[in-house]
Amino acid sequence: MGEFDLIRRFFTRPAAAPGVALGVGDDCALLQPTPGMQWAISSDMLVEGRHFFAGTDPQRLGHKALAVNLSDLAACGARPRGFTLALALPEANEAWLQTFAQGLLQLADAHDCPLVGGDTTRGPLNLCVTVFGELPTGQALLRSGARAGDDLYVSGHLGDARLALEALLGRIQLPQPLLQAAQWRLEQPTPRVALGLALRGIASSAIDVSDGLLGDLGHVLRASGTGATVDASIAITLIAACADSEGANCQFDLDFLRQCALAGGDDYELLFTAPAALRSAVAQAAQACCTAVTRIGRIEAEPGLRLVDAQGQALDARRYASFDHFG
Ligand code: ADP
Numbered sequence: 001m002g003e004f005d006l007i008r009r010f011f012t013r014p015a016a017a018p019g020v021a022l023g024v025g026d027d028c029a030l031l032q033p034t035p036g037m038q039w040a041i042s043s044d045m046l047v048e049g050r051h052f053f054a055g056t057d058p059q060r061l062g063h064k065a066l067a068v069n070l071s072d073l074a075a076c077g078a079r080p081r082g083f084t085l086a087l088a089l090p091e092a093n094e095a096w097l098q099t100f101a102q103g104l105l106q107l108a109d110a111h112d113c114p115l116v117g118g119d120t121t122r123g124p125l126n127l128c129v130t131v132f133g134e135l136p137t138g139q140a141l142l143r144s145g146a147r148a149g150d151d152l153y154v155s156g157h158l159g160d161a162r163l164a165l166e167a168l169l170g171r172i173q174l175p176q177p178l179l180q181a182a183q184w185r186l187e188q189p190t191p192r193v194a195l196g197l198a199l200r201g202i203a204s205s206a207i208d209v210s211d212g213l214l215g216d217l218g219h220v221l222r223a224s225g226t227g228a229t230v231d232a233s234i235a236i237t238l239i240a241a242c243a244d245s246e247g248a249n250c251q252f253d254l255d256f257l258r259q260c261a262l263a264g265g266d267d268y269e270l271l272f273t274a275p276a277a278l279r280s281a282v283a284q285a286a287q288a289c290c291t292a293v294t295r296i297g298r299i300e301a302e303p304g305l306r307l308v309d310a311q312g313q314a315l316d317a318r319r320y321a322s323f324d325h326f327g
Pocket residue numbers: 007011012023024025026027028029085086087115116117118119120
């Protein structure tokens with residue numbers, strides 16, 4: 001199977017979606033912007049051995065390659081319109097490609113976000129997706145919009161992906177069903193696209209949690225010129241809580257759970273701020289898209305990040321630093 005057969009067989013489908021004038025097959029894809037809308041564009045790369053283990057289920061890999069990009073659109077409040085895939089493969093393994101394409105295109109279909117182009121080359125396994133979304137001009141949710149007095153929220157649960165990673169590395173033991181649930185969260189993250197759209201006009205700032213809650217919050221605080229107080233007791237992994245309640249020989253200590261929830265990456269939840277006066281609007285937006293949202297703190301004028309426990313006692317936020325590829 002040559003390069004062009006491979007593209008035709010696995011990555012070429014009629015891209016009959018609004019705004020896509022031309023998909024895979026020519027030198028460029030042609031996308032038609034809707035009048036009054038801005039493009040929101042983002043790229044994310046997944047590298048074998050760095051972002052995922054060699055031998056990861058290709059269906060999950062296909063899903064995740066697109067999911068992490070859709071998560072960036074969600075964080076800006078943009079609606080997905082299409083994406084490109086630049087793919088380096090060590091070999092053209094048909095079974096692998098079939099399964100990979102299935103995971104990728106299933107998620108694409110679920111979001112009406114067709115594959116419109118890309119590049120294919122031989123090399124160490126590397127997946128780079130660029131996603132194109134749209135939003136009404138001037139309405140993007142940015143990192144810079146948080147204001148003193150705003151509430152701070154996070155969607156879903158944090159730390160499950162880190163819990164899975166620790167288990168896969170053999171550093172902790174999880175009972176089989178919980179390991180599967182955690183591994184699902186690590187390998188098949190759910191991009192919060194509907195929530196991002198629902199928060200347009202409500203949230204003052206947003207970011208997706210890819211590198212760890214406190215690190216990503218740090219980006220918002222720096223961009224907004226504000227500080228925050230975060231209640232560490234709220235953000236605990238759901239799966240670890242289940243494990244503890246089952247008493248299944250895995251009583252994790254509190255500091256480990258905090259590491260997972262506050263510093264663990266790969267959650268792809270939305271971290272956002274909104275004026276306190278809009279609490280009920282936030283609750284309604286979350287309910288409308290069936291996504292749990294938890295208030296975890298407050299934005300303050302005083303710069304810096306203050307972390308407190310359930311009793312309001314100060315904790316050392318520096319213990320929960322995020323991952324940095326060049327750190
Ligand atoms: P060019 O040489 O002009 O860059 P290519 O020969 O690399 O074009 O690709 C041919 C067509 O196939 C282009 O439309 C390109 O966007 C598309 N394409 C290549 N690889 C992929 C891929 N992995 N997924 C989707 N489309 C792809």
